[in-house]
Amino acid sequence: MSLQFVLLGMLREPASGYDLKQRFQDSVRHFWAAELAQIYPLLARMEKQGLLRSHSVASEQGPPRRVYQRTRAGLEALADWLSQGPELRTERLSWLAQVFFLDQLKPAQRIQFFQQLRRDFQQHLRELEAVQSGWQEADPNYPDGLEDADFFPQLTLRLGMMKYQTIIQWCDECLARIAARQNQHR
Amino acid sequence: MSLQFVLLGMLREPASGYDLKQRFQDSVRHFWAAELAQIYPLLARMEKQGLLRSHSVASEQGPPRRVYQRTRAGLEALADWLSQGPELRTERLSWLAQVFFLDQLKPAQRIQFFQQLRRDFQQHLRELEAVQSGWQEADPNYPDGLEDADFFPQLTLRLGMMKYQTIIQWCDECLARIAARQNQHR
DNA sequence: CAGGTCATGTAATAAGTTACATGATTAA
DNA sequence: TTAATCATGTAACTTATTACATGACCTG
Numbered sequence: 001m002s003l004q005f006v007l008l009g010m011l012r013e014p015a016s017g018y019d020l021k022q023r024f025q026d027s028v029r030h031f032w033a034a035e036l037a038q039i040y041p042l043l044a045r046m047e048k049q050g051l052l053r054s055h056s057v058a059s060e061q062g063p064p065r066r067v068y069q070r071t072r073a074g075l076e077a078l079a080d081w082l083s084q085g086p087e088l089r090t091e092r093l094s095w096l097a098q099v100f101f102l103d104q105l106k107p108a109q110r111i112q113f114f115q116q117l118r119r120d121f122q123q124h125l126r127e128l129e130a131v132q133s134g135w136q137e138a139d140p141n142y143p144d145g146l147e148d149a150d151f152f153p154q155l156t157l158r159l160g161m162m163k164y165q166t167i168i169q170w171c172d173e174c175l176a177r178i179a180a181r182q183n184q185h186r
Numbered sequence: 187m188s189l190q191f192v193l194l195g196m197l198r199e200p201a202s203g204y205d206l207k208q209r210f211q212d213s214v215r216h217f218w219a220a221e222l223a224q225i226y227p228l229l230a231r232m233e234k235q236g237l238l239r240s241h242s243v244a245s246e247q248g249p250p251r252r253v254y255q256r257t258r259a260g261l262e263a264l265a266d267w268l269s270q271g272p273e274l275r276t277e278r279l280s281w282l283a284q285v286f287f288l289d290q291l292k293p294a295q296r297i298q299f300f301q302q303l304r305r306d307f308q309q310h311l312r313e314l315e316a317v318q319s320g321w322q323e324a325d326p327n328y329p330d331g332l333e334d335a336d337f338f339p340q341l342t343l344r345l346g347m348m349k350y351q352t353i354i355q356w357c358d359e360c361l362a363r364i365a366a367r368q369n370q371h372r
Numbered sequence: 373c374a375g376g377t378c379a380t381g382t383a384a385t386a387a388g389t390t391a392c393a394t395g396a397t398t399a400a
Numbered sequence: 401t402t403a404a405t406c407a408t409g410t411a412a413c414t415t416a417t418t419a420c421a422t423g424a425c426c427t428g
Binding site for chain 3: 202227247250251252
């Protein structure tokens, strides 16, 4: 299970389940997501396994926060995972499966499909660009003077943008080719 | 559940669970995968729901084959899925999560990590290129004279190649930037 | 006669989603 | 007073993986 390692990686500083969920939202959501209903029980399990330690901290608002930190064992588990090299798993892209079968959709709707797809990814791209801008303005060292702990996250942001650009380009290409085919078939 | 729809899409012609698994292997494996242990029970369930019909056909070798075909209801379910527009779900790319946390790995191993990543994706790219070459040689209409039923699959193949190329490019960029940083820090 | 392919399936486990329950505080 | 945010959790369900069981036939 990789979520375990993602949590270990994020626990560079102590954090509660709720905090971790926020961090997903604003730093890794373009390549990982997790719900609280998955995070809470997993954190508890990891503590039982000795990878984490927790203590309760009173909160100004709401119930007390359970704040977790990595143990030595947790740190080792993370190091192991990283040193085993890239963990590649088969992706499941339902939208691409839809494209695969798109001949079974009415011609007019096919074009709409690609237009919608383009809009969706354009939106994703804009979101990442916004993240980048914010960062860029806040940190004069951006991007190559960053410290390691920020440099590698920046690389993932960069790939996210490159990938979305590629997909948008591909959408345009698809739309052009579909249009060309329609003219030919008359 | 999208596997259901992927199976419906693939059942353009009747096929057994075993057949379907093969088709995953050679046509959609870069964006979808499924094990027989998932396929068999799902096909049975879909038949109970009235989306599929099956009959048993003797095989030259091994046990009789259970061959499935779509019912009208199955076809409608597929059409519905397609006409609802692109189904985007959050991806989970563990290897990219590893990059995100790569500062927690020894510097020498970081470079190895990217080299390995590059090799892996280079391999994936080569596999798709081989698929394309085979197809290109077999069909003189490739790629824009293809019929719809082959044209859309071709688009997914094309995106697969573009994506892998992007990732390889990004790996090179990362390696260069890491090297540049090492020089700066001395 | 060992290992691969053909072919179907079950069982156990892991991973992820959706819905629900609780209850305080704060801002519109 | 209504909705949002803070904060933790459980329960039910769906989706996916790994391991196992069965047995014929085909190739080296």
